[in-house]
Amino acid sequence: MSPVARFRALPLRSRLALLVATAVAVAVAAVAAVSWVMVRGQLRDQLDSSLRATNAEAQANQVYRAIGCKPGGALPDRPANNLSAQVQIVLADGSHCWIDGKNTLQVTSADLEVAQRRSGDVLYDSTTSDGVPIRVYSQRALVDQQPAALVVAKPLADVDKPLSTLAWVLLLVSGIGVVGAGAAGLWVARTGLQPVDELTDAVEHIARTEDLTVRIPDEGDDEIARLSRSFNSMTAALASSQERQAQLIADAGHELRTPLTSLRTNIELLARSEETGRAIPPEDRKDLLASVKAQMTELASLIGDLQELSRPDAGAGSPLQVVALHEIADAALSRARLRGPELDFTSSLEPWYVRGEAAALERAVVNILDNAVKFSPPGGAVEVTLRAGELTVRDHGPGIPAEELPHVFERFWRSPSARALPGSGLGLSIVARTAARAGGSAELRAAADGGPGTEALLRIPGAPAPPPSVVPDQ
Template sequence: MSPTARFRALPLRSRLALLVTVAVALAVAAVAAVSWVMVRAQLRDQLDSSLRATNAGAQANQVFDAFGGCVSGEALPERPANNLSAQVQIVLPDGKTCWVDGKNTLKATAIDREVAQRLRGPVLYDSTTSDGVPVRVYTQPALVNRQFAALSVAKPLADVDKPLSTLAWVLLLVSGIGVVGAGAAGLWVARTGLRPVDELTGAVEHIARTEDLTVRIPDEGDDEIARLSRSFNSMTAALASSQDRQAQLIADAGHELRTPLTSLRTNIELLARSEDTGRAIPPDDRRELLASVKAQMTELASLIGDLQELSRPDAASPGPLGVVALHEITGAALSRARLRGPELSFDSDLAPWYVRGEAAALERAVVNVLDNAVKFSPPGGAVEVTLRAGELTVRDHGPGIPAEDLPHVFERFWRSPSARALPGSGLGLSIVARTAARAGGSAQLRAAADGGPGTEAVLRIPGAPTPPPADPSVVPDQ
């Protein structure tokens, strides 16, 4: 398993703690490294400044005069005390060295000879003493006993390396403590920060195990976890509402199906008993039974069709959308309504109106509105249909709907107490409202505007009185 896969296999809490620890460790390491480098540069600068400030020229001349010339370090078994706290020697142009001060002599380099020969100016560099001790050397031109030479002053690099070594150990110790503390803090932060997530996970697991959608998670605050909790609570509330609506739909559908099925079963049993016993049913009664069976079958088919229409998700499109002529759809629906109410008169005034929607669904909605008007119109009554600026109004002259019933007319399976004896499933107006909403409009039932008897059904669907121009980029099928 790759490191990435192993990391992803860890629990989220462990991953967060590990990421915090690594981030802090990198930050501490970067700060420690920068601090060490800056301190090292500062100490080296101080060492170089002290080398430049060392005045060894006078002592060099004194030693030179005292011994009557150049003296090598090896020729002095007991050397004078080190008054300058440094290694000092003279380098002549031919490379010969003359001891001035210090416990050890320095290695003469080509750099020293170039300075003695006046080929370069003062220079700082790292070197070693004769016994291998690392030193920092400052070589500058000098005039010793009236002859050109180079004066080299050196101090041990241990003056810098020892503090740096101590600092490195201190930084390492502090970094280690910081990383361990960061790991502990990261684990605590992960546990504290993920506690709401644990609650959310527990709620989800409880819902999955018990299907109890009444569980709610505390959502105090305005942070992301609180927003997630509120979203989860909204989701479970919507699911609970959907579940309740589904259960209510099933119960209402069962109730509505029971009546036609019972009547259908009774009629079929009478017909079957007549065939089994050989006792003929009078022709008129038989025709009534068959007509009743046909009517009940038609009602069942209509109810099942309405249930299928309402069972589709609101977001799902029932068919291809396009620009359709609402006035033509209304005219076709009027033709069907005249067949269902031949004793009624239909007055229509339809102005052109084009909308974007699904033609079959819109025609079904208009047919449902007209069927409602036909059902409640008295014999010989009139139905008035007008279409103006996207507002389709269907007026009947029936008994009307009580004001307290108007808020419920678009609910599924709801039927006014005065209409329970009439045929219908109580789903027609629900389909009307749903279709209008899909087309971007609305549906309304209200009392007649002139104060007379009857009800007005109003469909408002946005559109235009003229069809939109054809898109020139669309090439029609050949």
């Protein structure tokens, strides 16, 4: 398994703690490295300044006048003169004299170039004869009026030892900081993810018990609080959907019971007549078969309405298309005239295009017209108009009491005065849902002119008319 895969396999709080510790470690390491480099530079600068400040030219002249210098020679038994540095003279011919210090210095090409005046003063790193690292400053000097190089050196231990101590201190502090950051990151992760743990427990509880009444505390305005509120909204919506589903099943069972009971009774009467040999009078048999047919029709209509309402409210059926509402209303009028041949239908339909499902819109308009046919008196009139996206169907029946109007679009709700008439109480629910899916609304109200009857209004926003189809010449 790759390191990335292993990292992703860790729990979220462990990943957060590891990321925090890594970020702190990188930051501390960067600060420590920069600090070490800056201190090293300062110490080296101080060492170079002290080398430049060492004034041994007068003493070098005294030594030279006293004993001279021989090529490759030195005075190992000469006592130190407490210059806190190692000093020697290098002449142009390579001769050198030890002036002060505990060790002799190696004569380098840089020293000869300074002594021979081929270069200026130089600073460089070197070692003593016994291998001790030193910092060397070779400067021009005059020894008994001869060009020479006065070489001053100090051990680099004056710099390296404090730097080594500083490195160990920084390493210790960095380690403590990283460990502390990891512990703090783990604590922060646990504290910050506590609402997520509560959310996880709630989800697991719901999955285990199907209890949608669980709510998570959602105080605050941070992301966790927003997530908790979203979860609470989701569970509330699911609970409401579950409640509506249970209510729909209960209402559907209640509505199906009536036609099924009547149908079963009529079929049992027919079966008993066949079994006993006692014939039912022709007129009664005709009425009985007509009742069976009517109950079957009502049952089929109720099942169709239930199927329509069982579809999701969004994204159901065919994709929305631009359709001609006036053509849909005209087709629905043709069907309504067949169902109420004794009624007088008048229509005024202005062109209006909408975005929706043609079949669903036609069913909604048919449901509105069916209500008008059902409640219109024999020989009554039904007026249908379509203007500026508002389809109005006016009947001249008994009307609906004002206190019942808020309930007309509820599923399975039926007016007490209409319960003896055929129907399932789902037609207007389908109308309201279809209108909402098309971005519109449905309304039922008393006649605007104050006369008898009811007006049903279907409002749907318009859409650009589709371009006319071009029929090629034959």
